[in-house]
Amino acid sequence: MSKNQVFINLTNKANTLNQDAMNELHNEYLNETDLRQDFNTELINFYKDNTNKPYSLYYYGKIHLFGLGVEKDIKKAIELLCQSRDLGCSQALIELAYLNRVGLYNQETYDSLLQKACQMKNSNAFYCLGWDAKEQGDTDTFLKNMEIARELKNSNAIHQIGQYYHDNSKYNLAKNYYREAISMDNAHSYLNFGVMYREGEEFKKNNEKAMKLFEKAGVLGNIKAFVCLGSIYQDEGDDEKAKECYKKAIQEDDPLAYYNLGLIYLEEDKRKKAIQMFLNGARQGHFNSIIKLNKLGIDPETNDDELDDVIEARNQFHNMFKNFGAYDGEW
Numbered sequence: 001m002s003k004n005q006v007f008i009n010l011t012n013k014a015n016t017l018n019q020d021a022m023n024e025l026h027n028e029y030l031n032e033t034d035l036r037q038d039f040n041t042e043l044i045n046f047y048k049d050n051t052n053k054p055y056s057l058y059y060y061g062k063i064h065l066f067g068l069g070v071e072k073d074i075k076k077a078i079e080l081l082c083q084s085r086d087l088g089c090s091q092a093l094i095e096l097a098y099l100n101r102v103g104l105y106n107q108e109t110y111d112s113l114l115q116k117a118c119q120m121k122n123s124n125a126f127y128c129l130g131w132d133a134k135e136q137g138d139t140d141t142f143l144k145n146m147e148i149a150r151e152l153k154n155s156n157a158i159h160q161i162g163q164y165y166h167d168n169s170k171y172n173l174a175k176n177y178y179r180e181a182i183s184m185d186n187a188h189s190y191l192n193f194g195v196m197y198r199e200g201e202e203f204k205k206n207n208e209k210a211m212k213l214f215e216k217a218g219v220l221g222n223i224k225a226f227v228c229l230g231s232i233y234q235d236e237g238d239d240e241k242a243k244e245c246y247k248k249a250i251q252e253d254d255p256l257a258y259y260n261l262g263l264i265y266l267e268e269d270k271r272k273k274a275i276q277m278f279l280n281g282a283r284q285g286h287f288n289s290i291i292k293l294n295k296l297g298i299d300p301e302t303n304d305d306e307l308d309d310v311i312e313a314r315n316q317f318h319n320m321f322k323n324f325g326a327y328d329g330e331w
Helices: 001-014 021-029 041-048 055-064 075-085 090-101 110-119 123-136 139-151 155-167 171-182 186-197 207-219 223-235 239-250 255-267 270-283 287-295 302-319
Strands: none
Touching: 001 021, 001 041, 001 055, 001 207, 021 090, 021 123, 021 207, 041 055, 055 075, 055 090, 075 090, 075 139, 075 186, 090 110, 090 123, 090 171, 110 123, 123 139, 123 155, 139 155, 155 186, 155 302, 171 302, 186 207, 186 223, 207 270, 223 239, 255 287, 270 302
């Protein structure tokens, strides 16, 4: 079944205000797996033709909010989201709360919108309250709200609880929550469970098991998983497979993938490709990419049009000073 059809079926069920279908959709919305739909004419028309129903109307609003296959129109999006809210879509309240946070919707407050969504048992509302509490350093409130979201089958909330215990070295608890989230195909928990095997946390180090978990996380859309996979291949000396992984990650501008791929190109004496990777990483604020460029004598602010001239000048400098004992450049 195509991704589009999965969401169409779920949306049709949620339009009847079926709690299980709504819970599943809320989970997908937080995962942003809904954004992987193919926003073709058929899909857009499905949402458009069902705008008298709460969840179809919500998504028709979201399409306009992000410009997914249609021209972006925030004013229209807000109107559609408000209509969806009035028809009983609790997720519309979440979206309006986000818009309130960025100053685009001021008819209701952020807190009041989330509280209304909580009353309607929207797991994402409890997740948001939990996340807000975490940022404020309130661990008890964080865990309390994530546990409520967990009861509403929110895999990201389950993952966050696992992450909390993982960060605090309570690996036995962490693995239990990760396993629960993995049973719901949570990509982040697949990744972190793989990290536990790679690092030997609660388990004996096992790269083979770690790689299988990273591969599954990657299939589910976690870009960091490709970086983890690539790092293992690189450590094992399989640079070709490592490059394949990093190239998948740089499609999403992952800075570490740029850096690691640059290191491989540098070892292969492909300086221009290597520097281009480091420059891309530096543009993402990646510290090690900036340091590497400085060691190579390349200004991190160099733009693509200047690159050939900069490399030529660097070659000339290198050839002039390479026999001097004080010269310690990496060129």
